[in-house]
Amino acid sequence: MSLNEPSVDFHLKLQEGSFKVPYEAIRKNFKNVQKLDERQFKKIDELFKDFNQTNDKKLKLTKLKQIITNLKQFEKKIQSKTKIENELISRIQARLNKLNELNDLKNQSQESPSPITQDKLLNWYRDQTNLLIADYLLKNSHLIESNPGLKLIKNLNFEKLIDFDIILVSNKISTSILNQDLSNLVNWIDDNKSYLRKIKSNLEFQTRFQQYIELIKQGDLINAIKLFQNHLSFFTQTNFNEIKSASGLLIFASKASKTQDPNFQKYNSLLSPKRYEYLSNLFLEIYYKLHGISKDDPLLIYLSLGISSLKTRSCKCPSPSTQPQSFESILNKKLSQSHPTTTTNNCPVCSLEFNQLSYQLPYSHNVKSYLFENPVMLPNGNIYDREKLLNYSKNLTILSEMEVKDPMSTEVFELDELIRMYPT
Amino acid sequence: MSDLLELFNIELNNFKQNEHISKGLKDTRNFITKLETLEKELEAEQDEKEYNQIISEANNHHKVWESNLKSNLKNSNSTLNKFNKNILDKIYDFELNDVYIYKIDKTPSNLKLIDNAIKLHLIRNGDLDIIVDKNDDDNGNEVSNEDPRIDLSLLSKFTEMNQILKKIQNRDLSDAIQWATKNENILLTQMGSDLEFNLHKLQYLEYYHSGQIFEAVRYAKTWFPKFINSNSSNLTDVSKLMSSILFNHNDSNSPYHKLNKLSNSNFQEISILFSKKYCSVLGFSFESSIFLILLSGYISFPTFLKFIQIKHLNNKLDWTTHNELPFEINQPDFLKRFHPIFICPVSKEETTLENPPMALPCHHILSKQSLQKLSRNGGSFKCPYCPTTCIPSQCKQVNFGSI
Numbered sequence: 001m002s003l004n005e006p007s008v009d010f011h012l013k014l015q016e017g018s019f020k021v022p023y024e025a026i027r028k029n030f031k032n033v034q035k036l037d038e039r040q041f042k043k044i045d046e047l048f049k050d051f052n053q054t055n056d057k058k059l060k061l062t063k064l065k066q067i068i069t070n071l072k073q074f075e076k077k078i079q080s081k082t083k084i085e086n087e088l089i090s091r092i093q094a095r096l097n098k099l100n101e102l103n104d105l106k107n108q109s110q111e112s113p114s115p116i117t118q119d120k121l122l123n124w125y126r127d128q129t130n131l132l133i134a135d136y137l138l139k140n141s142h143l144i145e146s147n148p149g150l151k152l153i154k155n156l157n158f159e160k161l162i163d164f165d166i167i168l169v170s171n172k173i174s175t176s177i178l179n180q181d182l183s184n185l186v187n188w189i190d191d192n193k194s195y196l197r198k199i200k201s202n203l204e205f206q207t208r209f210q211q212y213i214e215l216i217k218q219g220d221l222i223n224a225i226k227l228f229q230n231h232l233s234f235f236t237q238t239n240f241n242e243i244k245s246a247s248g249l250l251i252f253a254s255k256a257s258k259t260q261d262p263n264f265q266k267y268n269s270l271l272s273p274k275r276y277e278y279l280s281n282l283f284l285e286i287y288y289k290l291h292g293i294s295k296d297d298p299l300l301i302y303l304s305l306g307i308s309s310l311k312t313r314s315c316k317c318p319s320p321s322t323q324p325q326s327f328e329s330i331l332n333k334k335l336s337q338s339h340p341t342t343t344t345n346n347c348p349v350c351s352l353e354f355n356q357l358s359y360q361l362p363y364s365h366n367v368k369s370y371l372f373e374n375p376v377m378l379p380n381g382n383i384y385d386r387e388k389l390l391n392y393s394k395n396l397t398i399l400s401e402m403e404v405k406d407p408m409s410t411e412v413f414e415l416d417e418l419i420r421m422y423p424t
Numbered sequence: 425m426s427d428l429l430e431l432f433n434i435e436l437n438n439f440k441q442n443e444h445i446s447k448g449l450k451d452t453r454n455f456i457t458k459l460e461t462l463e464k465e466l467e468a469e470q471d472e473k474e475y476n477q478i479i480s481e482a483n484n485h486h487k488v489w490e491s492n493l494k495s496n497l498k499n500s501n502s503t504l505n506k507f508n509k510n511i512l513d514k515i516y517d518f519e520l521n522d523v524y525i526y527k528i529d530k531t532p533s534n535l536k537l538i539d540n541a542i543k544l545h546l547i548r549n550g551d552l553d554i555i556v557d558k559n560d561d562d563n564g565n566e567v568s569n570e571d572p573r574i575d576l577s578l579l580s581k582f583t584e585m586n587q588i589l590k591k592i593q594n595r596d597l598s599d600a601i602q603w604a605t606k607n608e609n610i611l612l613t614q615m616g617s618d619l620e621f622n623l624h625k626l627q628y629l630e631y632y633h634s635g636q637i638f639e640a641v642r643y644a645k646t647w648f649p650k651f652i653n654s655n656s657s658n659l660t661d662v663s664k665l666m667s668s669i670l671f672n673h674n675d676s677n678s679p680y681h682k683l684n685k686l687s688n689s690n691f692q693e694i695s696i697l698f699s700k701k702y703c704s705v706l707g708f709s710f711e712s713s714i715f716l717i718l719l720s721g722y723i724s725f726p727t728f729l730k731f732i733q734i735k736h737l738n739n740k741l742d743w744t745t746h747n748e749l750p751f752e753i754n755q756p757d758f759l760k761r762f763h764p765i766f767i768c769p770v771s772k773e774e775t776t777l778e779n780p781p782m783a784l785p786c787h788h789i790l791s792k793q794s795l796q797k798l799s800r801n802g803g804s805f806k807c808p809y810c811p812t813t814c815i816p817s818q819c820k821q822v823n824f825g826s827i
Contacts, residue, residue, distance in 0.1 A: 002756060003719075003723065003756045004723055004754050004755065004756050005719075005722055005723050006722060006723070006725060006726050007426065008426040008428075008429050009426050009427065009428040009429060010725075010726060012428050012429055012432065012515045013428075013515050013516075013517045013518070014520070014722075014725065016512070016515045016516050016517075017520070019512060019515070020512060020516075023507070023508065023512060026504070027504055029445075030444065030445065030500060030501070030504060033445050033448070033497075034497055034501075037448065037493055037494075037497060041490055041493075041494075044486065044489075044490070048482075048483065048486055051479075051482070052479070052483065057475075060466070060479075061463070061466055061467060064459065064462070064463050064466065064482070065463065067459060068456060068459050068460060068463065071452060071455060071456050071459070072456060074452065075449065075452050075453065075456065078445060078448060078449045078452065079449060081445055082445050082446045082449055085444060085445055085446075086446075089439070089440060092436060093436060093440075096429075096432055096433065096436055099429060099432075100429065100433070103426050103429055115693065115696065116689050116692050116693060116696075119692070119696055122719075125715070125718070125719050125722065126715060128718070128722070129545070129712075129714065129715045129718045129719075130549070132718060133542055133545065133546075133714070136538075136542070137542070140535070148554045151551075151554045152546070152551060152554055155549075155551055155554070294519070294520050294521065295521060296520070296521045296524055296527075298520055299538075299718075300524075300527075300528045300530075300538075301520055301521060301523065301524045301721070302717075302718045302721030302722065302725075303528060303538075303714075303717055303718065303721065304524060304525075304526050304527065304528050304721075305523060305720070305721040305724050305725060305728055306716075306717035306718055306719070306720040306721030306722075306724070307717055308526055308749055309720050309721070309723070309724035309749065309753040309755065310716075310717065310720050310755070310759060310762075312762070312763045312765060312774075313765075313774055313775070313776045313777070314763040314764070314765075315763065323533075324533045324534075324536040324537050324540070325540070326540075327539070327540045327543050327544075330540055330544065331544070334544075334707050334708060345762055345763070345826070346709035346710075346711070346762060347762035347763060348709075348711075348713035348714070348716040348717050348762075349713075349717070349762075351709070351713040353537070353540050353541040353544050353713055353714075354537075354541055354713050354714075354717065356533075356537050357528065357534060357537045357538070357541075360526075360528065360534075361526050361528075362526060362746065362747045362748050362749055363747060363748045363749070364748075364749055364752075364753060365748055365749045365750065365751055365752050365753075366752060366765050366767060366774050367752055367767060367772065368765075368767060369765055369766050369767045370760055370761075370764060370765040371764050371765070371766065371824060372764065372826075375824075377783060377787075377822060381783070381820055381821055381822045381823055382822070382823050382824075382825050383822050383823065383824050383825065384824075384825050384826075384827055385826075385827060388827040389827060391827075392827050406825075407825065407827055408825050419787060420787065421783065421787050421789060421822075422786075422787050422788050422789070422809070423766060423769075423781075423788070423789040424769040424788065424789075424809060
């Protein structure tokens with residue numbers, strides 16, 4: 001009955017990121033408090049100096065009032081920081097509770113193994129499945145306002161289990177980059193200058209460079225040169241080659257766009273809209289690193305492992321060179337096999353929705369045969385489990401009691417034609 | 425057993441008990457209240473000595489406030505560090521993508537495939553709004569122009585299923601029974617399913633346990649006869665159920681007492697059975713493919729990780745075949761039963777389309793390649809498992825099928 005699935009402690013390690021993300025956010029929030037505090041110390045110090053220096057009673061009172069007002073403003077700011085911290089801590093708690101729940105379910109299914117305790121345990125994994133899907137949709141769907149991942153999270157009340165707000169910010173910025181709008185990105189860069197400097201990131205230069213390229217494309221040479229002077233010129237040391245190309249663009253851009261000459265390839269690639277994809281990926285990489293979010297989609301990682309560990313030599317997976325099937329055609333095909341015969345296979349790897357993806361992944365490795373209790377061979381070479389074959393045939397009223405039907409070939413055979421096999 | 429989990433619970437409690445910034449907030453509030461009191465006193469005070477006293481008090485409060493906040497910052501900082509060191513560092517063992525050897529590239533075609541699989545999964549949950557809206561918003565975009573709209577009637581079937589399941593959870597079987605009766609033909613004749621009988625049994629027990637004996641008998645008379653006719657083993661069940669009426673439902677001396685116990689878990693069991701049958705009548709497998717694959721991903725993760733870690737220690741270790749995993753994953757039975765697997769007992773290799781299983785006249789089975797090696801130029805050879813000798817032309821290609 002055992003699922004053979006990882007221990008709770010292993011799950012804790014698998015979810016390390018989902019604790020690290022809110023923790024880092026708490027840390028960042030705390031740093032902000034620290035800054036606020038230090039500024040406030042200075043401010044109050046100054047105000048007290050004024051308060052102590054003056055001998056005028058009225059003025060002293062005004063100064064004291066000023067101190068109080070200032071402190072109240074400070075209090076409000078700290079209050080909002082406390083709120084943020086409490087929310088983040090409650091996320092850590094909710095995620096830990098989910099693992100405590102797993103611990104209980106595992107104990108239950110060990111103490112009293114039954115289909116019910118197993119199904120409860122499987123339900124825990126169903127929740128994880130939905131979380132992985134929500135995470136994927138949050139990151140990859142370019143709908144910001146009505147993001148399907150966010151809807152899924154809300155339907156399932158999983159708000160505390162996933163850092164949707166942090167992910168949506170990055171999705172919003174990367175989507176606007178892909179729509180060739182750099183304003184959100186520039187704002188983010190301004191807010192995170194010190195981090196970018198710390199990791200010696202190329203992002204700021206590439207962003208300014210892209211703005212410059214866009215001006216060149218529009219033929220706005222005057223503003224392009226201004227931007228060059230104000231922003232690009234600072235990067236002469238670090239990005240000298242690109243700076244050279246940038247200068248070249250001033251002269252060659254219009255010519256490059258009209259020719260296929262390989263000498264101009266460098267400029268053509270700079271002018272290509274593909275650069276927005278590059279910029280978006282560069283941003284996401286840095287953003288994810290800053291927040292401790294996994295670079296690859298966890299959904300894809302688990303899919304890759306899951307498919308290759310389930311794929312057998314008998315799985316039928318068409319080559320990916322065929323067009324991906326549309327959702328509707330999959331749905332229709334599934335429905336047309338309605339009232340399934342017993343041969344419809346529920347293998348997830350060769351299911352209609354996965355077989356094309358599965359083609360790209362390796363087979364599982366097997367060292368032991370996995371067959372049935374009483375293998376019997378039909379005259380056509382097909383081998384089945386005796387019990388199941390008889391049962392299957394029994395339900396078909398068209399057959400006589402001494403006949404069996406091959407579910408794959410639909411041929412009908414006499415019962416005494418069955419041959420018992422001895423696969424070792 | 426779960427040491428890290430236990431430790432995490434303890435550490436998180438400690439972490440929460442330390443008030444961090446909210447402590448500073450209290451100190452600030454305190455400071456404000458004190459200054460406000462002093463402000464009033466200052467306004468009223470005439471006496472020079474008292475006046476100076478107030479001012480020095482205000483300065484004192486300032487010092488206390490600042491030092492409190494400073495020590496508070498220090499404490500918070502160390503709690504934060506401690507939490508990181510005591511538990512977060514301990515649960516950090518690897519990166520998720522350490523095991524991501526076989527990448528699923530995010531090509532437009534792959535993204536579309538993943539999107540399909542996600543939609544098919546969400547349909548089951550009854551989360552239609554997510555899919556439908558998404559389609560609406562996608563409109564005008566080249567991908568969805570090829571796709572006709574999703575058949576809403578299908579989506580509504582899954583909503584129906586989820587509604588019926590909810591009712592079952594509330595111990596109301598009426599809709600489930602109605603559905604089973606309507607689909608009796610498919611359920612009974614094509615699937616040999618006993619869902620309907622089980623539903624009626626449960627409904628009968630529900631009457632019995634609520635003390636409505638006559639209602640129970642009337643119900644039994646209406647529904648049970650046809651199941652006795654269709655399957656003789658049901659007769660035993662029904663006789664036991666009917667005889668239990670002679671005893672009170674909470675009489676522990678009844679021979680049927682244990683058998684007829686009724687609790688929420690009966691309803692849980694029937695809802696699992698119900699959703700299985702409902703899905704298969706629709707032509708869907710009970711479990712969504714993406715769920716089974718991800719479950720298998722979780723199950724195989726530790727094995728993948730172990731291999732990667734060993735590989736790091738020993739560079740010589742490498743993938744021997746690129747289209748097959750280099751290690752075996754110990755899957756639970758329900759994830760293995762999809763395809764029969766035959767390992768040739770001679771070569772220890774799994775049979776494939778190119779190297780299919782062959783049956784010898786003695787009814788032992790080998791892979792084609794092993795057979796060719798044994799026979800050499802088509803000559804006669806001895807079966808490795810029994811004294812029989814044969815020639816290749818007497819052997820027959822076979823195929824394992826699952827029902």
